[in-house]
Amino acid sequence: MARSVTTQRKALNTAIAWTIGLLIFFPILWTIITSFKTEAQAISDPPVFLFFNWTTENYTTVMERSNYGRFLWNSIFIAGGSTILGIIIAVPAAWSMAFVPSKRTKDILLWMLSTKMLPAVGVLYPIYLLFIKMGLLDSVVGLTFVLMLINLPIIVWMLYTYFREIPGEILEAARMDGATLKSEILYVLTPMAIPGIASTLLLNFILAWNEAFWTLNLTAAKAAPLTAFIASYSSPEGLFYAKLSAASTMAIAPILILGWFSQKQLVRGLTFGAVK
Numbered sequence: 226m227a228r229s230v231t232t233q234r235k236a237l238n239t240a241i242a243w244t245i246g247l248l249i250f251f252p253i254l255w256t257i258i259t260s261f262k263t264e265a266q267a268i269s270d271p272p273v274f275l276f277f278n279w280t281t282e283n284y285t286t287v288m289e290r291s292n293y294g295r296f297l298w299n300s301i302f303i304a305g306g307s308t309i310l311g312i313i314i315a316v317p318a319a320w321s322m323a324f325v326p327s328k329r330t331k332d333i334l335l336w337m338l339s340t341k342m343l344p345a346v347g348v349l350y351p352i353y354l355l356f357i358k359m360g361l362l363d364s365v366v367g368l369t370f371v372l373m374l375i376n377l378p379i380i381v382w383m384l385y386t387y388f389r390e391i392p393g394e395i396l397e398a399a400r401m402d403g404a405t406l407k408s409e410i411l412y413v414l415t416p417m418a419i420p421g422i423a424s425t426l427l428l429n430f431i432l433a434w435n436e437a438f439w440t441l442n443l444t445a446a447k448a449a450p451l452t453a454f455i456a457s458y459s460s461p462e463g464l465f466y467a468k469l470s471a472a473s474t475m476a477i478a479p480i481l482i483l484g485w486f487s488q489k490q491l492v493r494g495l496t497f498g499a500v501k
Contacts (some may be wrong), residue, residue, distance in 0.1 A: 259470035285470035300450035304433035319384035387421030451476035
């Protein structure tokens with residue numbers, strides 16, 4: 226009897242999980258399907274789901290109209306650069322907070338996290354003026370630094386959480402063996418926290434890749450990433466839903482593929498230290 230109840234409960238949990246997963250994935254699936262429709266089919270009422278004449282015309286038009294490769298490269302450079310730069314800064318910061326805490330460590334962590342609650346539009350004007358003065362407007366370097374700074378609190382928090390799960394005695398033993406601070410971080414701490422660092426890299430790469438507010442306000446043409454590429458298909462004349470869906474699919478495809486192949490590493494890192 227107990228086994229029957231347990232089986233039913235597992236089946237119910239599985240059904241709920243699949244339902245939630247499908248609901249979350251459905252907008253992405255609908256975008257992909259719409260990208261293969263004509264503009265008339267894309268706005269038809271009632272909407273058509275699978276039974277229509279599939280076409281790749283939208284992708285051809287998007288490729289002919291826009292330099293997709295340039296937008297893709299900008300996204301890779303900005304997301305990758307901001308994530309790597311953030312990790313370089315966050316590892317020593319998280320190390321000091323995890324293993325050499327002060328009375329104000331928790332206050333500093335909370336203050337850093339509170340900056341994520343600040344509306345981005347509230348600091349847009351001073352950053353915009355600063356970028357003009359420094360000649361960083363519409364540059365991949367400037368946008369890389371901005372995205373690094375806005376995601377830095379998350380990177381520090383995640384690494385701090387992972388580092389807290391590493392026994393401090395291991396680092397003390399390394400010091401007794403003559404390890405310098407640099408060696409301790411690079412050759413002792415970092416290898417032990419690889420799952421956490423990897424998941425932090427992946428998560429923040431995704432956040433930087435999907436960032437739209439700063440990319441649309443601080444870029445024009447030269448440094449525009451894929452988020453600006455998508456926005457270019459919204460015009461005063463209206464939305465071209467099929468072409469917009471094709472552009473969106475081309476923008477999210479690289480990050481979906483990356484997430485698919487790295488899902489095990491991401492889950493492993495996010496659960497790092499959860500089970501003793």
